[in-house]
Amino acid sequence: MIEFLNFYLIPGLVLGSIYALAAAGLSLVYGVMRFAHFAHGELMTWGAYAALLAVGALGISPWLALPVAVLATIPVALAADRAFYAPLRRSAPAVLLISSFGVALMIRALVYLIWGPTPESYARGFTPPLLLGEIRIQQRHLVILGGALLVALAVHLLLSRSRAGRAMRAMADDPDLARITGVPVAGVIRLTWAVSAALAAIAGVFLAVDTELTPLLGFNVLLAAFAAAILGGIGRPWGAALGGLILGVAEELSSYPWIGNAPLLDPSYKTAVAFAVLILVLVVRPQGLFRGMG
Amino acid sequence: MNALEVEGLVKRFGGLAALDGASFAVPAGSITGLIGPNGAGKSTAFATIAGFHRPDAGHVRLFGREVTGESPWALHAAGLARTFQIPRLFARLTVRENLMVAARDQAGERLPAPWFARARIAREEAALAARADAVLARLNLARHADAPASALSGGQKKLVELGRALMSGARVILLDEPAAGVNRTLLREIAATIARLNREEGITFLVIEHDLDLVAELCTPVHCMAEGRVIASGRMEEVRADPMVAEAYLGMAIEPA
Numbered sequence: 001m002i003e004f005l006n007f008y009l010i011p012g013l014v015l016g017s018i019y020a021l022a023a024a025g026l027s028l029v030y031g032v033m034r035f036a037h038f039a040h041g042e043l044m045t046w047g048a049y050a051a052l053l054a055v056g057a058l059g060i061s062p063w064l065a066l067p068v069a070v071l072a073t074i075p076v077a078l079a080a081d082r083a084f085y086a087p088l089r090r091s092a093p094a095v096l097l098i099s100s101f102g103v104a105l106m107i108r109a110l111v112y113l114i115w116g117p118t119p120e121s122y123a124r125g126f127t128p129p130l131l132l133g134e135i136r137i138q139q140r141h142l143v144i145l146g147g148a149l150l151v152a153l154a155v156h157l158l159l160s161r162s163r164a165g166r167a168m169r170a171m172a173d174d175p176d177l178a179r180i181t182g183v184p185v186a187g188v189i190r191l192t193w194a195v196s197a198a199l200a201a202i203a204g205v206f207l208a209v210d211t212e213l214t215p216l217l218g219f220n221v222l223l224a225a226f227a228a229a230i231l232g233g234i235g236r237p238w239g240a241a242l243g244g245l246i247l248g249v250a251e252e253l254s255s256y257p258w259i260g261n262a263p264l265l266d267p268s269y270k271t272a273v274a275f276a277v278l279i280l281v282l283v284v285r286p287q288g289l290f291r292g293m294g
Numbered sequence: 295m296n297a298l299e300v301e302g303l304v305k306r307f308g309g310l311a312a313l314d315g316a317s318f319a320v321p322a323g324s325i326t327g328l329i330g331p332n333g334a335g336k337s338t339a340f341a342t343i344a345g346f347h348r349p350d351a352g353h354v355r356l357f358g359r360e361v362t363g364e365s366p367w368a369l370h371a372a373g374l375a376r377t378f379q380i381p382r383l384f385a386r387l388t389v390r391e392n393l394m395v396a397a398r399d400q401a402g403e404r405l406p407a408p409w410f411a412r413a414r415i416a417r418e419e420a421a422l423a424a425r426a427d428a429v430l431a432r433l434n435l436a437r438h439a440d441a442p443a444s445a446l447s448g449g450q451k452k453l454v455e456l457g458r459a460l461m462s463g464a465r466v467i468l469l470d471e472p473a474a475g476v477n478r479t480l481l482r483e484i485a486a487t488i489a490r491l492n493r494e495e496g497i498t499f500l501v502i503e504h505d506l507d508l509v510a511e512l513c514t515p516v517h518c519m520a521e522g523r524v525i526a527s528g529r530m531e532e533v534r535a536d537p538m539v540a541e542a543y544l545g546m547a548i549e550p551a
């Protein structure tokens with residue numbers, strides 16, 4: 001039981017909260033602008049490397065470098081929108097999707113150019129796990145869980161209570177009506193990019209703290225994040241976050257020895273679990289798990 | 295002074311001229327009616343006035359200012375609001391939020407204001423919510439303020455659209471069939487509300503309506519359209535007595551409501 005908690009459930013929740021942050025950002029962009037933003041993974045990578053720069057230059061911990069990551073990632077998203085997505089705003093969603101592929105490759109190339117292909121890490125020393133009775137939890141995992149919860153809460157408050165969030169929800173509901181009732185569409189779009197990029201940067205740093213930095217850091221979880229967003233009913237950031245949590249936990253629990261002593265699923269297959277769940281959802285409940293639940 | 299002047303408006307869709315030189319005026323402070331058989335061009339006239347279609351010829355003037363071909367949002371900002379034949383609301387926003395979205399000049403809907411003007415935004419938001427609640431109370435919708443807009447009946451949605459127009463500070467409101475599909479009780483309420491807003495706040499209305507009794511009760515002057523043109527104008531009894539009008543309705547084989 002303790003083993004289940006320490007080696008499966010907690011890592012699952014950690015991975016799940018990273019997916020949740022990534023998926024919420026994707027879902028927000030999809031809701032307001034109606035397109036699947038494939039460069040979201042590269043925004044995560046960019047944020048993680050920006051934090052590495054701050055960690056190296058100032059000798060601070062990656063947690064303190066989070067604001068740097070956020071501030072470095074927002075302009076990238078705004079620039080991509082200005083240069084590539086804004087001129088294509090009225091095009092078919094597929095055109096925007098492909099152009100976001102292009103943006104992803106550009107950002108990735110820039111990361112290779114600046115930092116090279118060798119994996120890096122924030123080089124923290126060894127910190128012993130915290131012991132709560134028999135429960136062992138890595139300090140970094142505790143920070144990721146708490147941080148993701150705080151960020152999710154902040155996004156929830158932004159969307160449900162603020163004027164900006166109301167304008168975003170209006171755009172997601174009926175973009176044409178929003179425009180004719182005087183919502184400053186261009187401004188709301190910029191704001192949406194800023195929030196989405198901030199979520200990507202935080203998710204990227206969290207993921208890099210938990211694993212290591214590579215130029216494919218964000219891309220490697222992008223499809224799982226999409227799966228989470230679809231699971232939650234794409235366009236609904238809250239659903240996406242829940243979807244992310246579910247997928248992360250499902251991935252880790254899939255290799256628990258549920259039957260007998262061998263893992264149910266060989267751990268090297270666990271990333272496939274996200275896609276199995278995704279296909280299942282698309283077949284059984286394509287509107288997402290939570291649609292119609294407020 | 296005319297709130298709206300429409301002069302020689304032409305709008306073609308392919309070979310069909312939905313508007314074929316329509317001209318009429320909406321005096322400031324009036325409730326002007328726009329009637330005519332189906333296909334007469336009333337809805338196209340609305341859409342063209344409100345900037346949803348660009349006219350092929352002709353002029354639209356708002357309080358004497360040329361606004362032909364301006365965008366719907368520019369016209370909205372200039373004080374011209376419209377409702378839709380099938381009400382259009384933000385379905386997942388609450389009724390109060392639907393009203394609040396429509397208020398003009400909201401700091402904080404764009405970057406970077408939310409982080410730098412929080413106190414001001416909070417004050418404005420409180421004032422905005424109070425204004426929305428006052429409008430809802432006047433429309434007898436206060437008890438639905440926190441309900442999602444999708445939960446309302448069709449007639450109530452029409453009232454919310456009217457409330458949205460009021461929130462935007464519109465001086466001219468175009469109403470597209472306010473009576474269609476609304477039960478009798480609510481219809482009385484909508485008619486009374488329109489008359490009161492016109493009387494007490496001087497808001498000008500242009501109303502498309504098939505319920506000619508309602509038009510007779512509310513509207514002066516009344517313009518009757520047929521085949522993309524205005525064929526008769528004046529008080530309702532004059533328009534109703536006009537042989538051209540009777541022929542337009544009969545010729546189209548559609549009874550006058």
